[in-house]
Amino acid sequence: MKYIFILCLVIFQGLEAYCQNNLEGFIKDEKNNPIPYAIVQLTETNKTVRSDAKGKVVFKDLQEGTYTLYVDFLGYKPITKKVVVSANTNFLIVLQEDIQELDQVVVYGKTAATLLREEAYAVEVIETEGLKNSTVDASQLLGRISGVNIRQDGGLGSSFDLSLNGLSGNRIRTFINGIPMDYFGTSLTLNNFPVNQIEGIEVYKGAVPIHLSSDALGGAVNIVTNHKPINYLDASYSYGSFNTQRASVNAQYHHKKSGFTARIKSFLNHSDNDYKIDVNLLDFESGKLDENTTEVKRFHDAYTSKMAWVEAGFMNKKYADELMFGVLISDNFKEIQQNPYATGTPAFPVGEAFSKEEKLIYNFVYRKRDLFVKGFSINSYLVFVDALANNVDKSPNRYDWYGNYKADAHPTTGEMGRKSDFTMNTENLLGNLNGEYAFANHHSVAINYSLNSLTVKGEDKYQPQNNTQFSNPNTVDKHVWGASYTYSVFDDKWSTIAFAKKYYYNLFAIQSNFQGTESTDFIYKNDALGYGIASTFKLKHFQFKTSYEKAYRFPESYELFGDGINVIPNQELLPEESDNLNFGIKYQTLRANNYQIEMNLFVRNTKNYIRFEPKMNRSFYINDPKVVSKGIDVTTSYIFSKKFTASLAGTYLDLRNNDKDQIVYNDRLPNEPYLFGNMTFVYNQELPKKQMLSVTGISRYVHQFYLLWPSLAASESKSIIPSQLTFNIELTYTFQESKYNLSLLCANVLDNKVYDNLNQQKPGRAFSIKARYFIQN
Structure with a gap:
């Protein structure tokens, strides 16, 4: 046996x-x-x-x-x-x-953007290779994605708001190469970042991966700039209506043998923003507003921003894929035409108030794949921001909409409220360390640590409240630990990511009474555990996605401390907490004539929702106890023989107050669009001698929405912001293998009157021309 x-x-x-x-x-x-x-x-x-x-x-x-x-x-x-x-x-x-074969058919290869779209996260990717000749900025590109709504108060440099599937403002984090963008200040924002500095834009709807380690509540936008080890020069200049000028110079030198790399990114933006608007003029004798509107030109709304970012280091070496040190200098100057939080157009414009900001930023970046062992990768950065902001409202003069003024009309106050010349100094240390290890064909783990330490100090030549509150440093510290595990089966057809994030938050602030005679220390500490799971399954032409995340967001410095003029502090804001659920399905053909359609369903159940309450010069942020957002966004596109592309994106959003103890229970949130979409057409025509002519048409629609709480609106006509329909058309001509490029844009072709955030009127028809020179080897 x-x-x-x-x-x-x-x-x-x-x-x-x-x-x-x-x-x-x-x-x-x-x-x-x-x-x-x-x-x-x-x-x-x-x-x-x-x-x-x-x-x-x-x-x-x-x-x-x-x-x-x-x-x-x-x-x-x-x-x-x-x-x-x-x-x-x-x-x-x-x-x-x-x-x-390449000359005759469409290549069926999967770019980095395609691979990212196929991940378990609900993510959209904008590839900018064919858009770098356009005169648009990053925010306008984002507006083409379903679920995304970009709102801007006026022309270039005006405040804007990004909404993504029912969440907006600071709930949606923006990044540059993984570094939180909001800490770069107002001189470097989505609505003034040139498109030819961008390699791609990643938009995460819902769950956010741990390497974008910040307290995003329900989505993130990551701008990716060019990091290829090549030599190139990219310079452009555009001029348009309202004396709008944009210049950009980007260059990189890379020595293949040594790996030494030096690059510069720079831009200059300016606009007079003197577009025409409709105003109900004030009769000074009767004190009444004219029932009929009069067309006037804005006269104190100019904006200028500048940025230069220099980096040097090494790329494509055994010890580092990228090891770079950099210095960024930026500043901006903004004239204030009216209180930015006024509802509609006020009778008295602002003629002398302004704001300006200067930033000095140092950054260090290190990235390496297969460090020490195959499959282990590390990404890290360290950033120090030294910022100085100055908000000034001290003129005693009162202006009318023709630029005339009455001297010393209000000698004890400024044009918008309490007289102020407020200077705020902010120091911010940001750090991130992310490690990922693929220890088998279908298994990988990652761990991430993020640091955000902020110190705010300031003084005001006129307001004792600001002096008392900011005479000593106010501090905010955030620490986020994250970990994730990814598992794929069935030849990567089914992939799942489970993750968790641990948040630590410490706030020290000084609270002051209105007169600035009394102050108290305010200390708040909190920690929270976030977690989630995302899964995707691919089946021939279909891809299914679903994700859930328990997310947290702690108040930002602007929400806590205000701006010293129009936004007053509220250090007692509670952190937001949200349960986010997404389900998506995509169908795509893989032929020369490619058709795809994608649908995404989402639910956001948020506690302590931080909402802006506009009150002219006494605006502030508050917590709404419960807010629920439900909706659907749909995108469909068709590509015909690489020559013609048509796409349609639409979003329906149901964002409501869900606190039964409030009188506005079940009301739609005020000043929030709930139905919007866009349609895009692109036609490319190859010409002899490797020339190319492209025509792009974009139409955007936003349905009317409530300016105030519907239950509290006294007059329906005054409580509704009207529907908006705009159409833009752009022609682009390239020659000598895209070395020389010329673009012509007509925005708002039909010159429709468009009103948006807080019922502010936006510019009418506008033209611009852009010339771009690009060379690489």
């Missing part, structure tokens, strides 16, 4: 060895870059697989013998190779580019 058992064991082990031979290999191009999703067929067995994101291919449980591998990938020449399989066999197949 003993010998029979030994014999059976030997036979079993022999069969196991016989049947469990593996064949593993990689598919790469001639530059040693992996080719993902290539078709690899084992002819003798009829087994067919696709290479993974790293170009890897695995065939399991093969018998020993000789097999034929057939590899095909569109844009490359197919190849056949014989391999002999024994215990474990490895191979490497290098595909050659098929130039003739």
Whole structure:
């Protein structure tokens, strides 16, 4: 019996060895870059697989013998190779580019943006390669995505608000290469960031990955700039209506042998913003407003911003993919035409008040894939921000809408309220360390730590309240730890990410009474645990996504401390807490004529919702106990033979007060659009001698929405912001292989009267022209 058992064991082990031979290999191009999703067929067995994101291919449980591998990938020449399989066999197949095929068909390759879209997170990606000649900025690009609504009070440099699936403002974090953008100040925001500095924009709807480590409540926007190890020069200048000028110069030098890299990003933006608006003029004798409107030109609304960002270091070395040190200098100056939180257009414009800001920023970045061991990657940054902001409202003069003024009309106050010349100094230290380890083909873990330490101090030449409150430093400290685990099965068709985030928050603030004669220290500490899961399943032409996140957001410095003039402090704001649920489905064909449609359902159940309460010069932020947001966004697009693209995006949002103890229970939140969408058409025509002509048309619609709480509105006509319909058209001409580029834009072609945030009138028809020069090697 003993010998029979030994014999059976030997036979079993022999069969196991016989049947469990593996064949593993990689598919790469001639530059040693992996080719993902290539078709690899084992002819003798009829087994067919696709290479993974790293170009890897695995065939399991093969018998020993000789097999034929057939590899095909569109844009490359197919190849056949014989391999002999024994215990474990490895191979490497290098595909050659098929130039003739590239000229005739659409390449079915998966770009980094495509791979990101296929992750479990609900994420949209804007690729800007074909948009860098446009005169638009980052915020206008974002407005083309379903679920995203960009609202701006006026022209260039005016305050704006980004809304994403029912959440807006600071609830949606914005980043530049993973660094929180809001700490860069008003001179570097989405509505003045030039598009030709952007490689792509990632928009996360709902759950936010841990490497974007901040207390985002339900979404994030990450702007990715060019980090390729190449030499290039990219310069552009545009001029448009209202004396709007934008200039940008970006350049990089990279020495391949040493890896030394130096780059500069810079821009200059200016606009007089002297567009025409309709005003109910005041009759000074009767003290009544004219029932009929009169068209006047804005006269004190100019804006100028400048930025230069210089970085130097090393790229593509064994010790670092990127190791860079940088210095960024920026400033902006904004004339104030009217109180930014006024409802509609006031009778008296502002003629002398202004705000300005200066920033000095130091940054360090380190990134490395396969550090020490294969599969381990690290990304990190350290940023120090030194900012000085000055808000001035001290003129005693009273202006009318024709620029005339009455001297010393209010000698004890400024034009918008209490006289003020407030200077605020902010120091901010930001740090992030993210490590990720792919320890098996379908498993990876990540851990992240984020630091945000803020100190605010200031003085006011006129207001004792500001002096008392900011005479000593006010501090805010945030620490966020994050961890995630990713698992994929069924050849990466099903992928799931589970994650958790631990938040620590410390606030020290000085509270002062209105007269500035009394002060008290305010200390608040809190910690919270956030967590979530995101999953996606791909099935031929379909992809399904679902995610849930328990998210937290702690108040920001502007919400806590105000601006010293129009926004008063409220250090007692509570952190927001939200349960976010997303479900999405996408259908896509993979042919030269590509059609896709994507639908996303979302629910946001938020506690202690931080909402802005506009009260002219006494505006402030408050907590609404319960707010629920439910909605759907849909995107569909069609690409015909690379020449014609049409897309349609629409969003319906139901954002309501959910506190049964309030009189406005179940009301829609005021000043929040709930139905909006856009339609885009692009036609590209190739011309002789490698020239290209493109025509882009964009139409945007926003349905009328409530300015005030519907239950409390005294007059329905005054409580509704009217519907908006605009149409833009742009022509772009490129020649000499895109070295020279020229664009012409007409915005609001039909010159419709458009009102938006707080019923502020936006510019009418406007024209602009942009010239761009680009060269690389």
